Amino acid sequence: MAHDRPLADRAAQPRRRPRVTAADVAKTAGVSRSAVSRAFTPGAYLDEDKRQRVLKTAMDLGYRPNALAASLQGAATDLVGVVVGGLSNPYDSEWLAALVSALNASGKWPIVLGGQAEGLDESVTSILSYPLDALIVRGGSLGEALIDNCTKLNIPVIFSGRVISHPAIDCVACRNHMGMVQAVTLLLESGRRRIGYIGGPPTLSSEKERLAGVVERLAEAGLMPAAQVTSDYSFDGGKSAMRALLRDTSPDAVVCANDAMALGALSFARNTCNLTVPDDLAIIGFDDIAMADWAEFDLTTVRNPLEETVNEVLRLLEDRLANPQKPGEVVMVEPVLVKRGTH
Amino acid sequence: MAHDRPLADRAAQPRRRPRVTAADVAKTAGVSRSAVSRAFTPGAYLDEDKRQRVLKTAMDLGYRPNALAASLQGAATDLVGVVVGGLSNPYDSEWLAALVSALNASGKWPIVLGGQAEGLDESVTSILSYPLDALIVRGGSLGEALIDNCTKLNIPVIFSGRVISHPAIDCVACRNHMGMVQAVTLLLESGRRRIGYIGGPPTLSSEKERLAGVVERLAEAGLMPAAQVTSDYSFDGGKSAMRALLRDTSPDAVVCANDAMALGALSFARNTCNLTVPDDLAIIGFDDIAMADWAEFDLTTVRNPLEETVNEVLRLLEDRLANPQKPGEVVMVEPVLVKRGTH
DNA sequence: TCGAAATATGCACGCGTGTTCACATAACTG
DNA sequence: CAGTTATGTGAACACGCGTGCATATTTCGA
Incomplete structure (x- = not known):
């Protein structure tokens, strides 16, 4: 753990230069820090000339608001945990690719856990330190123990490929x-x-x-x-x-x-x-x-309809974020027999 | 954008219950908030009995420190952006699976962008709002324009499958x-x-x-x-x-x-x-x-040696984080002719 | 010309942490 | 017992940001 490192060492280590902050932009542009914040907030009162000046300075300095600091005020983080087991099953890979693509398209950013089975529980525990908007879990890759954890942290869980009988959990699964x-x-x-x-x-x-x-x-x-x-x-x-x-x-x-x-x-x-x-x-x-x-x-x-499954996962996600208190939903997806040449 | 939503609407929308905070634990356990923080910080002065009491309360309440708030103090976020193009190439999928697995194993959490080519630049721009420890980019999935952005934000970039001639960028590529x-x-x-x-x-x-x-x-x-x-x-x-x-x-x-x-x-x-x-x-x-x-x-x-490539990416990442100012490194990986039955 | 409404802006607060600092108590030392 | 050192502890601050509030400036109507 980084915490174990003595303070002297941490000081000796070359610190990475800190990120450009709104205060830096404010100082450079000769405006107040509030003005910088407002320049990036649609609908906020700010003189158009000043706004342009701030945006110009921000561009030059390479500034952009720190989404994490912003999220401290209660906004959504748009971070979504995605847990998938060992990716030796090609269907899991296809599922992951489709899900990542769909999440990106709707402005959510997936933090992906998977690839190896060992240590997965531990990884999930670690990742719950981040204020995720939700956690999407593939099939049986995880025990039900984490549901309690997530519930206490108020992080919604969505299962894909597995039905969970829990009053506040959403699932998508194939029959x-x-x-x-x-x-x-x-x-x-x-x-x-x-x-x-x-x-x-x-x-x-x-x-x-x-x-x-x-x-x-x-x-x-x-x-x-x-x-x-x-x-x-x-x-x-x-x-x-x-x-x-x-x-x-x-x-x-x-x-x-x-x-x-x-x-x-x-x-x-x-x-x-x-x-x-x-x-x-x-x-x-x-x-x-x-x-x-x-x-x-x-x-x-x-x-095992992939596109439909992913679409339903995303719909459940949006519904859940819009209404965190709604009862859990179980969506069943219909399998389709595909007759080809091996029967 | 969520920002566009009028305030009235946002208030009308059912707010998600906020996360359990250190102050909550402190109040419940009857200790100061500092004590809670110390209970989770190895090496901090805290009476052992009190520490146990705090940890017990935290467990009951489902509390764990918010990694994002903690990162505000300058600590690493352990978040790493991973950009991979359309995943139609199976090698990209294998690369992603191996990389995710390796990152997880070393306590880094990958935010994955990819699956579709369209809108990828835009997605990368969005994701740079998060204080990433680094950005790992697969092959030619992205233009060089983002290098400037990342440099200004002090986010190291590591390319895999492509050589970039830039003094402070690390790359791994196959000959x-x-x-x-x-x-x-x-x-x-x-x-x-x-x-x-x-x-x-x-x-x-x-x-x-x-x-x-x-x-x-x-x-x-x-x-x-x-x-x-x-x-x-x-x-x-x-x-x-x-x-x-x-x-x-x-x-x-x-x-x-x-x-x-x-x-x-x-x-x-x-x-x-x-x-x-x-x-x-x-x-x-x-x-x-x-x-x-x-x-x-x-x-x-x-x-195109996959394991070696991923190992090198991780080594470059660790080196870069340990020494942000070090010059860029280009690692060449040797291809191996595999003779099977089609020649 | 004067008051009121509209617009623009800075200050200060809170979000949830880790950590410094000053201080209080307990444990030794001579 | 007095004096020093170890051990705990809470208040206060900083991190970067959005926003409520109060205030300053401009615009408008009469």
């Missing part, structure tokens, strides 16, 4: 169960009967829902999963899972909990096992990432 | 020219003579270097590019470029300015034109993104 029912139904209709499943980390609520969707739809048809393996949502994880799965059983279809694993499974089946997809084996994924549509893969999958 | 020389040399050695090139946006300095590497190495062998097309660093762009290229010429090898385009080109050549790679046509990319190693592609490429 995972329904999506998987559609996928399995498609397989059953084309005569598949030995259907395996490659799942993600079993602790995630979305994973539980997807698994349940598969199992229950199969049960409805009087079937059980032909095999079931757990992996980590990554391409390589999908490959390993497929290896394990094919070692013990010979399914005629495999449903994967996300596209990255589906692509890995597909790759392993084709290139290592010389299986023909979909003739020997059907594979269906979940998410519909950009790569699913590439000719090499042409993956049949369940679309 | 693009050398990388392309290696790629072309490999093709020449295996007997290729009709070598085409698919380039990225010609305004980028890295693009100019890569193109120059290709052209000059060919010239050295007494050759000229068999064809040359410009595209946008995306997978689909690579497909289109390959279509255009094959319409007019029949090269025996194509060098691509990045992997995403190379994969698109590879996909088009194989799936649409039924060409055999590498027998009919060799394809070499640049970057070595994760997908290049997938069995479907097995792309021969020039590695």
Whole structure:
């Protein structure tokens, strides 16, 4: 911690030159500091000539109001925390890119936490020292413990990809169960009967829902999963899972909990096992990432609508900021079965 | 702008409950506000019992020091701006993920700008209102105009993927020219003579270097590019470029300015034109993104070392913060030819 | 010409911190 | 016990800013 550094050291260290301040501009332009502040405040009384002079001086000195100091007076900071787990899942990357872009477009500035799972809780704790306007959390990347923290700090939390039953929390999530029912139904209709499943980390609520969707739809048809393996949502994880799965059983279809694993499974089946997809084996994924549509893969999958999800997150954010006391809202997004060439 | 909102409206709008403050904790715990501050400051004189009492109260109330208010006293904010262009290039996504992860690990909090090109300059201007410790800029996503702005605001700038000749700016970049020389040399050695090139946006300095590497190495062998097309660093762009290229010429090898385009080109050549790679046509990319190693592609490429780049960015950042006045540093990263199955 | 309304401006305050400074108490020292 | 030193502590200040308030200047109507 910087605090531990003795004061003598801190003085010895070359201090960075301080930022240009409104007082500096005032002195240079020969006006009062209030005038400088007013020059940057639309609608404030200030002689037009003087305003121009102040703005000119500010431009020369490279001054601009310090948003943090301004926020001390109660204004919004426009800073939004964004927590995303390990970015090994391409869908998370796409989600992050879309969200960052959308936040920027509406004048919010995302402080991003993620990339590694370890130390994430700690990072979130640190970031709560900043007066964020809100915190946006991707899926199961975080425990529910932080909700209390945020509530006490009056920082609204918005979950994406996970439903939280809490009176004042907003969520956007996909109907995972329904999506998987559609996928399995498609397989059953084309005569598949030995259907395996490659799942993600079993602790995630979305994973539980997807698994349940598969199992229950199969049960409805009087079937059980032909095999079931757990992996980590990554391409390589999908490959390993497929290896394990094919070692013990010979399914005629495999449903994967996300596209990255589906692509890995597909790759392993084709290139290592010389299986023909979909003739020997059907594979269906979940998410519909950009790569699913590439000719090499042409993956049949369940679309987890990205644009709609991000739009809803932003709408919830704006609503929440406009009315901090409103009750929590749960938005469900409808999955769409995308039939391509692997079923 | 929020400023335009009349005061009456702002008052009518439901104010968010203010954050718990040190004064609140002091009152509740029955101590002075100074004591609260000291309780959170390692090495400050404070009775241990009292400190525990304060911390307990703070925990109950959900208090934690406001980092922004604290930064007013001259401390570092630990906020770092990160500017990345449109994230259509997967290498940019990988770069962002690695950088965010590394920054988090060293206690810096990245404010991310990117996703769309339009309005990026404007966004950067907005974000400079915050007292950032530094600004990290990816490649050619931004004009040099902002350097002046940042210099005046005393915000250090670090470029990644681009060399800037400025006395006080740090950069990390790959020897693009050398990388392309290696790629072309490999093709020449295996007997290729009709070598085409698919380039990225010609305004980028890295693009100019890569193109120059290709052209000059060919010239050295007494050759000229068999064809040359410009595209946008995306997978689909690579497909289109390959279509255009094959319409007019029949090269025996194509060098691509990045992997995403190379994969698109590879996909088009194989799936649409039924060409055999590498027998009919060799394809070499640049970057070595994760997908290049997938069995479907097995792309021969020039590695643009990601981990090393990010490590250097972080080192430059720490050095710069430790010594704001030190001269700018240019770090060159060595590309590595990765021979796989497409040459 | 005089009063009132409109416009322009400086002073002072508060936002939430960390830290200095002066002071009060406790613990030693001789 | 008197004198010095260690240990705690609260009041006060500064950080950079926006804004309420009171005051100074100008404009306007009668």
